[in-house]
Amino acid sequence: DWTPNAFVQETVEDLQAKLGDDKVVLGLSGGVDSSVAAMLLHKAIGKNLYCIFVNNGLLRKNEFSDVLEQYKGMGLNVKGVDASAHFLDALAGLSDPEKKRKAIGNAFIEVFDQEAHLIEDVKWLAQGTIYPDVIESVSATGGPSATIKSHHNVGGLPDYMKLKIVEPLRALFKDEVRRVGTSMGMDKDLLGRHPFPGPGLAIRILGDITAEKVRILQEVDAVFINGLRDAGLYDKVWQAGAILLPVNSVGVMGDERTYEKCVALRAVESTDGMTADWVNLPYEFLQKTSNDIINKVKGVNRVVYDISSKPPATIEWE
Numbered sequence: 001d002w003t004p005n006a007f008v009q010e011t012v013e014d015l016q017a018k019l020g021d022d023k024v025v026l027g028l029s030g031g032v033d034s035s036v037a038a039m040l041l042h043k044a045i046g047k048n049l050y051c052i053f054v055n056n057g058l059l060r061k062n063e064f065s066d067v068l069e070q071y072k073g074m075g076l077n078v079k080g081v082d083a084s085a086h087f088l089d090a091l092a093g094l095s096d097p098e099k100k101r102k103a104i105g106n107a108f109i110e111v112f113d114q115e116a117h118l119i120e121d122v123k124w125l126a127q128g129t130i131y132p133d134v135i136e137s138v139s140a141t142g143g144p145s146a147t148i149k150s151h152h153n154v155g156g157l158p159d160y161m162k163l164k165i166v167e168p169l170r171a172l173f174k175d176e177v178r179r180v181g182t183s184m185g186m187d188k189d190l191l192g193r194h195p196f197p198g199p200g201l202a203i204r205i206l207g208d209i210t211a212e213k214v215r216i217l218q219e220v221d222a223v224f225i226n227g228l229r230d231a232g233l234y235d236k237v238w239q240a241g242a243i244l245l246p247v248n249s250v251g252v253m254g255d256e257r258t259y260e261k262c263v264a265l266r267a268v269e270s271t272d273g274m275t276a277d278w279v280n281l282p283y284e285f286l287q288k289t290s291n292d293i294i295n296k297v298k299g300v301n302r303v304v305y306d307i308s309s310k311p312p313a314t315i316e317w318e
C-alpha cells in the first residue's frame with residue numbers, strides 16, 4: 001500500500017543515490033507541486049538544491065514577498081528574482097491569449113536560464129511535474145486538450161542548457177502530493193493553495209496587459225480570496241479568482257455618472273481541472289464581496305459571477 005511516509009523515505013534515498021554531490025536547480029512557482037518537490041530535494045541534498053522563484057509581476061497581491069519569506073522559513077536555499085518589468089515589456093501590445101502565453105513562457109526561460117547560469121557547475125534541473133501533467137503533455141502530441149491551451153509546465157527549457165531532468169513527483173496525483181507535503185511537516189496553507197496558472201493574472205486580464213490593469217485585478221482578487229478565507233469557504237473551493245473584463249459599463253456614484261471596469265468572479269469545484277462545476281456560493285457572501293470590491297477598488301463599478309461549468313466553458317477565460 002502506498003503511504004506518504006514510505007514515499008518520502010524511498011524518494012529521498014533514490015534522490016541521494018542518483019544525485020550524489022551534484023548541484024540541482026529548481027524553479028519555485030509558489031504552488032503546491034514545486035514546493036513539495038523542493039522540500040523532497042532539500043531533505044535529500046540540502047544546500048546543493050538551488051531554488052529560483054521568479055516574480056513575473058502577474059502573481060497575486062503580495063504573493064511574491066509573502067511566499068519568498070515562507071520558503072526561506074522552510075530552510076530552502078532560494079533566490080527571489082523580480083523580473084516584473086521584463087514580463088510587462090514582453091507582453092506590451094499583446095491581446096491574443098496564446099501569444100500572451102508564449103511571451104510569458106519565453107520571458108520565463110530567459111530569466112530562469114540567466115539565473116541558472118550563475119550557479120557554477122549545475123548538473124540537474126528539478127521539476128514539480130505530477131502525473132496529470134505527464135498525461136497532458138503526452139496528449140499534446142495529438143490530443144485535443146493541448147491544442148486548446150498551451151500549458152507551459154512541462155518541458156520547454158532550451159536545449160542548450162543541457163541539464164539532466166529530475167522529477168520526484170512524476171508518479172503522483174495532486175492529493176498524494178499534498179499528503180507527501182503534510183508528512184514532511186509543510187505548512188497547511190501552502191499545501192492547501194488553489195491551483196494558479198503559470199501565466200498568472202495575464203490570462204485573467206482579457207485583452208492587453210498594463211501595469212494599471214494588473215494592479216486593479218490584484219486588488220479585486222485579494223478582496224475575493226481573503227473574503228473566501230474569512231467566510232471559511234476557501235477550502236471548499238477547488239480554484240477561485242477574478243477576471244478583468246475588457247468592458248466599461250455605466251454606473252452612478254453620488255450625482256456623478258461613472259464609466260468604469262467590470263470584473264467577473266469565478267469559483268469552481270473540480271478534482272483535476274479537466275471538468276469543473278461552478279460553485280453555488282452563498283448569496284450573502286456574493287453580496288458582501290461585490291460591495292467590498294466596488295467600494296475598495298478604484299476603477300471598478302460592476303461585479304458579475306460566472307455560472308458556467310466546464311465543459312464547455314474552461315476554468316480560465318483565456
Ligand code: XMP
Nearest residue numbers: 150151152195196197198199273314315316
Ligand atoms: P482551463 O482554463 O483549461 O484550466 O479549464 C484548467 C486548469 O489549468 C490551469 N491553466 C493553466 N496552468 N498554464 C498553467 O500552468 C496555463 O497556461 C494554464 N491555463 C490554464 C487553470 O488555472 C486550471 O487550474
